[in-house]
Amino acid sequence: MTEVRTRFAPSPTGFMHLGGVRTALYAYLFAKKNGGKFILRIEDTDQERFVEGATEVIYDTLKGCGMDWDEGPDVGGDYGPYVQSERKHMYLPYAQELVEKGAAYYCFCTKEELDERRAAAEAKGEVFKYDKHCLNLSKEEIQEKLDAGTPYVIRLNCPTEGESAYDDEVFGHISFPNSDLDDMVLIKQDGMPTYNFANVIDDHLMGITHVLRGMEYLSSTPKYNLLYKAFGWEIPKYVHLTTVMRDAQHKLSKRDGDAYYSDFIEKGYLKEALINYLALVGWNPGDDREFFTMDELIDAFDVKRLNTSPGIFDVTKLTWMNAQYIAKMDFDAYLEMATPWFDKVLAGKGMDYKRLAELMQSRTEVFNRIPDMIRFLAEMPEFSDELYFHKKMKCDAQVAKENLQLVLPVMEGIEKWNEQNIHDIVMAAIQESGKKNGAVLWPLRIAISGQANTPGGAFEIAYLLGKDETIRRMKDSLAKLG
RNA sequence: GGCCCCGUGGUCAAGCGGCCUAAGACACCGCCCUUUCACGGCGGUAACCCGGGUUCGAGUCCCGGCGGGGUCACCA
Numbered sequence: 028m029t030e031v032r033t034r035f036a037p038s039p040t041g042f043m044h045l046g047g048v049r050t051a052l053y054a055y056l057f058a059k060k061n062g063g064k065f066i067l068r069i070e071d072t073d074q075e076r077f078v079e080g081a082t083e084v085i086y087d088t089l090k091g092c093g094m095d096w097d098e099g100p101d102v103g104g105d106y107g108p109y110v111q112s113e114r115k116h117m118y119l120p121y122a123q124e125l126v127e128k129g130a131a132y133y134c135f136c137t138k139e140e141l142d143e144r145r146a147a148a149e150a151k152g153e154v155f156k157y158d159k160h161c162l163n164l165s166k167e168e169i170q171e172k173l174d175a176g177t178p179y180v181i182r183l184n185c186p187t188e189g190e191s192a193y194d195d196e197v198f199g200h201i202s203f204p205n206s207d208l209d210d211m212v213l214i215k216q217d218g219m220p221t222y223n224f225a226n227v228i229d230d231h232l233m234g235i236t237h238v239l240r241g242m243e244y245l246s247s248t249p250k251y252n253l254l255y256k257a258f259g260w261e262i263p264k265y266v267h268l269t270t271v272m273r274d275a276q277h278k279l280s281k282r283d284g285d286a287y288y289s290d291f292i293e294k295g296y297l298k299e300a301l302i303n304y305l306a307l308v309g310w311n312p313g314d315d316r317e318f319f320t321m322d323e324l325i326d327a328f329d330v331k332r333l334n335t336s337p338g339i340f341d342v343t344k345l346t347w348m349n350a351q352y353i354a355k356m357d358f359d360a361y362l363e364m365a366t367p368w369f370d371k372v373l374a375g376k377g378m379d380y381k382r383l384a385e386l387m388q389s390r391t392e393v394f395n396r397i398p399d400m401i402r403f404l405a406e407m408p409e410f411s412d413e414l415y416f417h418k419k420m421k422c423d424a425q426v427a428k429e430n431l432q433l434v435l436p437v438m439e440g441i442e443k444w445n446e447q448n449i450h451d452i453v454m455a456a457i458q459e460s461g462k463k464n465g466a467v468l469w470p471l472r473i474a475i476s477g478q479a480n481t482p483g484g485a486f487e488i489a490y491l492l493g494k495d496e497t498i499r500r501m502k503d504s505l506a507k508l509g
Numbered sequence: 510g511g512c513c514c515c516g517u518g519g520u521c522a523a524g525c526g527g528c529c530u531a532a533g534a535c536a537c538c539g540c541c542c543u544u545u546c547a548c549g550g551c552g553g554u555a556a557c558c559c560g561g562g563u564u565c566g567a568g569u570c571c572c573g574g575c576g577g578g579g580u581c582a583c584c585a
Contacts, residue, residue, distance in 0.1 A: 038585055069522070138583060145582090154511055154581060180583055204554070207512050207581080215583040222585045246513050246580045269515085275577065304521095306533095311522060334515095334522085336576065341520045344535040354548075390547045399520050399548095420544075468544035480546040488545095 031063025035089075035096070036226070038070050043088040043288040045279055045340065046241065046271040049305045051104075051451030053268060055094040056306075056328040067099030069374055074382050082446045088288050090224050093321045106233040111225060118220035121228055121258070122181045122213045129211055130257035133180045134161040135172050138216075146483065157210045157211040159183065179212040182254060191249035196266040196500065197333045198242075203249050211250055221337060223247065228256045230263060239266040269309050269337040279340055291345075295368070295394020297356075300349040308338040318351070361388050368397040372405045382446075383491060385481040391470035400482055404491060407500055408477035415473055420465035427470030427506040428508040433460060434471060435501050446496040451485045 033318040035051040037043070054414035058065040058233070069082055083205075089096065125131035134157075134203050141157070148155035162184060163170075169479055172179070177421055183394045185208035192202035220228070230238060243269050244251075264395070273279045279286040291301055303319050311328040311334075319327065353361065362384040369380055383401070391397060402408075420496025422430075437456040457467050472485035481488055489497045 072585075141583085153510065155582085209581070212583050217583080219583090221583070242514070243579055266513090272578085278578090307521070311527070313523080315523085317534060336515050338522090339520060341535070344521065356583070380560055387576070417545085465544055472545060476545090482546070484544050484546090485546085
């Protein structure tokens with residue numbers, strides 16, 4: 028059996044679309060699962076869209092996620108170059124070979140003529156298809172035009188009758204009427220190959236055995252196969268992947284600002300969580316497992332379990348999964364990642380970040396939500412007395428006032444301001460007063476945090492705030508209660 | 510519009526003719542734990558697009574309709 032070789036062939040646009048990351052992931056998983064090679068090829072033939080540093084974005088994303096390629100522009104390989112712009116000169120001879128074989132032909136129709144005819148067809152509500160006009164040119168006529176330097180393109184001569192069919196690894200048997208096939212351009216007027224042509228040549232030359240790509244290629248695949256057949260090359264296996272959607276009607280798009288890998292990383296999603304979640308949109312292991320390391324994914328991956336219906340990218344579920352990953356992170360790693368987010372609102376406050384991180388880790392869903400969660404530590408928020416009301420804690424503004432007056436002197440008397448002391452001393456005072464824990468602790472927490480939900484209880488918050496700030500806030504809140 | 514693909518709860522998704530009075534996860538709701546929230550535990554609401562077949566029996570097979578997506582470039 029020949030070695031399995033898959034490839035990921037992105038255009039360097041400067042951004043990695045999540046759909047692309049998933050395609051790369053599946054291609055990587057498939058290759059590794061089968062002990063094969065994963066190849067990276069940069070398709071940068073579109074010089075107009077060239078973006079500085081764009082290939083680095085691709086490298087960084089793939090590497091960051093743990094998808095190491097066996098062959099590629101930077102690591103080399105036996106089938107290079109792996110950058111399409113460096114392969115420019117390779118394609119024309121192949122197209123000429125096809126012309127000699129009668130599978131392709133020169134076409135001298137100008138773009139203007141074609142546009143006109145296309146417009147006319149559309150006006151009549153018809154689908155425009157090239158009419159093979161130049162196929163009928165005699166050898167002499169062709170040579171004459173060639174000699175005269177008339178601009179030309181090379182087109183594939185597609186059959187017009189019968190049907191083309193192939194078996195996709197995920198969609199199964201797919202057939203198309205040949206009458207729908209248009210004689211696609213292989214070589215453009217500038218001598219450069221079209222994307223589709225270059226793709227076939229490159230894939231063959233690089234020994235790609237399995238082509239994993241988006242399902243938008245489902246209907247152009249018959250033309251690809253025609254090329255392989257004309258050359259007498261072996262047709263690779265096709266694994267067409269469903270589209271990742273934003274909702275039932277729309278693909279994930281850059282316009283919505285949530286289509287790129289980097290968007291999520293910047294917000295504070297962990298790449299492991301992103302990869303894990305992405306793997307599950309359109310694929311499942313066949314059992315109830317949901318959490319996978321890259322190695323586990325490789326082990327579990329099976330093309331047979333790829334879905335045929337498109338999946339919606341559910342940020343809510345991704346967020347849940349991200350929170351799970353964060354909760355299981357190594358504490359020091361969490362502290363390091365969280366620190367810049369703590370700094371956004373607490374820089375220079377001398378806050379105990381370690382303790383804060385301990386309290387925050389199990390509550391962090393996405394890192395960018397941290398500032399809003401801890402802003403109250405930097406500045407006392409405005410709040411209404413109604414916050415003191417809590418039925419279960421048997422508390423309201425009046426009770427709050429009484430109980431705050433009770434604990435204020437107790438807290439002022441605490442010498443060593445650490446959590447244990449605050450806890451022990453305040454609890455003892457509550458015990459002595461005969462009051463309910465909740466009736467005292469609930470208003471205490473409100474009085475020093477100004478909000479109903481906080482990452483931690485009254486003692487933790489009081490400790491983080493420090494004695495001076497805690498007392499100051501208690502007095503202010505008490506004053507407000509009149 | 511032609512052609513192609515797809516159609517199980519709000520979302521992901523199991524199901525491959527009887528084990529389905531349809532799993533699991535997210536979300537949502539309730540309860541428990543708890544000085545709040547979160548975590549955790551327990552429970553609940555919620556689906557086979559519609560219509561015809563085939564069959565003793567259909568979510569599962571076939572046909573049609575409807576709905577959604579894709580594709581019809583000298584773009585990649």
